[in-house]
Amino acid sequence: MSLDEVADKEASSPEEIQLVQSDAKFRSFSPPPIPIPAAPSIGSLVDSVSDERLDVMASHQSENGSISTASSTVSSLESEKAAYEFLAQTPIKSTDAHLVEFSEAMRTVAKALRRVAEGKAAAQAEVAEWKRKYELEMAHKQQNKIKGCGSCISCSSNDLDKLASQLTLDTAASDQLGCCGKHGICSHEVLQDEVPGPIQRPNHKMVGRKASFKLSWGCNGDKNGQHKHDFVSFEKGDITTAERSNKQILLKWESQPQTVLFITKPNSKSVRVLCAEMVRWLKEHKNINVFVEPRVSKELLTEDSSYNFIQTWDNDEEIKLLHTKVDLIVTLGGDGTVLWAASLFKGPVPPVVAFSLGSLGFMTPFPSEQYRDCLDNVLNGPFSITLRNRLQCHVIRDAAKDELVTEEPILVLNEVTIDRGISSYLTYLECYCDSSFVTCVQGDGLIISTTSGSTAYSLAAGGSMVHPQVPGILFTPICPHSLSFRPLILPEYVTLRVQVPYNSRGSAWASFDGKDRKQLSPGDALICSISPWPVPTACLVDSTTDFLRSIHEGLHWNLRKSQSFDGPRD
Template sequence: MAQNRTIKAAWPVNKTSVNQFDPQSHSQPDHILHDGLPNRHVQPKPRHTQASHLSDTAEVVRQVAKKMGRARITWENPQSVLIITKPNDISLVRMTRELADWLIETPRYGQPSGITVYVDDKLRDCKTFCKKLNKHPERVDKLRYWTPEMVSLQPKLFDFIVTLGGDGTVLFASWLFQAFIPPVIPFHLGSLGFLTPFHFEKYASYLTHAMEKGVRINLRGRLTCTVYRHVSQTNANGTGHAPSLRQVKRNPITGKITVGEWSEETDYGPIPCFTTIPVEQYHVLNDLVIDRGPSPYMSLLELFGDDKHLTTVQADGLAISTPTGSTAYSLSAGGSLTHPEIRATLITPICPHTLSFRPTLVPDSMELRICVPYNSRNTAWASFDGRGRVELRQGDHIKVTASKYPFPTVCKDDQATDWFNSLSNCLHWNKRQRQKSF
């Protein structure tokens, strides 16, 4: 039997006697045997490093994103569909009536009739739309009318959405559903068709295939834009009508201003202090545009990313776009074409005062903040997908983050094919006469 003895070695070991080691203890070194002798044959167990974990996680995220792009969704006995169109366009009103009649009359899923159709409440008194309805009163139960208030309160009432119009109609659908939104099947009946790959002439085959065999979804990212207004901090008497004052001092060497007691040797004394409060929030599919409005002066904006100052913007304005919005205002301002599946935010200056201020893509995980500084000569104006135009005064700012509510559009073929087809059809992208051979 081996005797218990203390081991002395050139490498550091526990100085207590070996018989005090607990064989079941996880703190026992891998290179010490239970009898106290060094193990020269057993190697330490391999351990994953943090870097390898990060690499593995990144690969998992890529695979999940790839599967999401190729996944198909199916509806189990859909009950209702929402139709969004332009109620003032007579030709579209006729197409809306034709589509609603087909959806209601076509029997599905063992039922004698079709599904419930919701149309714009503005069509309730439209003679063109109700002309045929009056001859078939049995359809009244299947035809209902939606209002923006109802859509906002009950977004999950609808199984899917059909838009009849152009890209503006799709943007209007995004504006109506500021949180969750059902899948959207967009039909091309407008002037542009970046977002509308389906042709109305084949609506019956498209919708039948979608409801029976499922569809592939393109999850288009949106931006959450929160407007913050500057307000004065409550002053000493609690009225809150005047800014409170704080004593500060400036380092004469670095110029850094810090809170502290003011002295005659410094250039600073009490300064006013302000705070900001959120007042409005929008989820945009295309872009947030901040411009100089009617002012003759150029905009002066401060751009921050993750609370770090990125640059001072001196330009006519700034466009913060999604990849979907890369073919809108951002493109006209010189921004890059960006595939909708890329998770990025586009920063595009509008007529910048410096030629080196080029369009930039940043990850959508970065929180952006656009501020109007107090020393700006004029206010700024912001619009959200071309709507909700608001004035930003000195001290106001907008925080931009990736929205947790994506905008799901149904693919005609797949994400890549639909996108490149839209570039070719709408922009005539890279089309020219082929060079002749020698």
């Protein structure tokens, strides 16, 4: 008699039959099978009930409040009846235990596979970064072989080799150690004599060599200050802060900038008019080559065919090469236009001069009415910049964890938001920082923000405002359903992993600078770290003055009428 037959015999009520049948069905699908002999005697049947099964039964009994009953049931197992009763009454519970055990084992395997996939993404990012460093170094050496370091008087080739060999640090700043490493950062590394553009328009003027520039770090506004990478000295075993990190960064052209890219807010008449005026002024008064977006090119040419000097692009491949052609980006719009401009560059970004034609303008300090003076100052240089870090975000799909190539990383200047989308359930997210568990988010979602983005969505969700030059990553919950979930600011060198657990009730949605919603299903993860490609934005005055001005004027930060002198005093 098979176990099912035994059970069938004992199960007399329809409910019991159902239970026993479903148990049999489960058993046939359950991968770790309960050892069941084909035609057992009652003795072997009892023997075949594993220790685990007894444990389950014992715990089942103790759960029901009678440990003593459990032991008496164990002893009575020796009787046939008790065995049948046990099988009839507990099959689902015991099989469930196996199923739970099995599914937990599967989850562990899945987790391990996902970790591998995530490690792969991080490794790919690292490999890309090392490749870039290597290519920069090779290009740099090549250039030096050809013509030496003409622009940096005090740099010798020995220094160069020494500096090149120091290219071991991970930070974006240290990446840029080059022939000007002692005194600043040279842009030679990203310059090319010839631009391998895929499609050259016949009537378009070829864009010349990109202008080179140098970055230097001033100290407390001292514009002649020197750039140093070592913020900490530990001579003679004593740790001291050698340099303050909050230095103003200056950009000084070493050759005249020749090409400007315009990025403009769509559907705005005032922007269109201003763009047409600025483009003509730059061409006629500064002899600058101008690139515009295809939409703007159409608009300008429809308006006046004499704009035939402007250049544009036809496809994404050409966008990828823009950074090799463009010396400067001019944006006309609000913060959203700066975000849009940054999103076009998946690698290095030329300096951005942002004119304010929006309502807030945290990242758009230049007044559009004075564009001539502003552009004159920037084209002549030197000018202060804010080096705004971006976050690179990799989405790791649970379903694609075995595939070699993961989805392209997405770069954000403000933040990546993981929220509940249209779902009305709480978002449930597991968060890790490097390999340490951070927390589980249960609420509307989570914002992982750059310090530039600290005044945007993160601020609205209760995060702190942080000077954009501070190297950090903000970790800000959105409406957490917990009283103690305060926002965090983490150091810029960490890698964050946000995972939708398998037992989440629904999907989460990731959006990048408020765009490109991507669904994250249970098992999917998002990995974020600081990108090696910051966005250098030109300052009207300097980084700190511009930042404070934007929070005063844009947000009316801490605006309160002053208390009058007239009243009680100490």
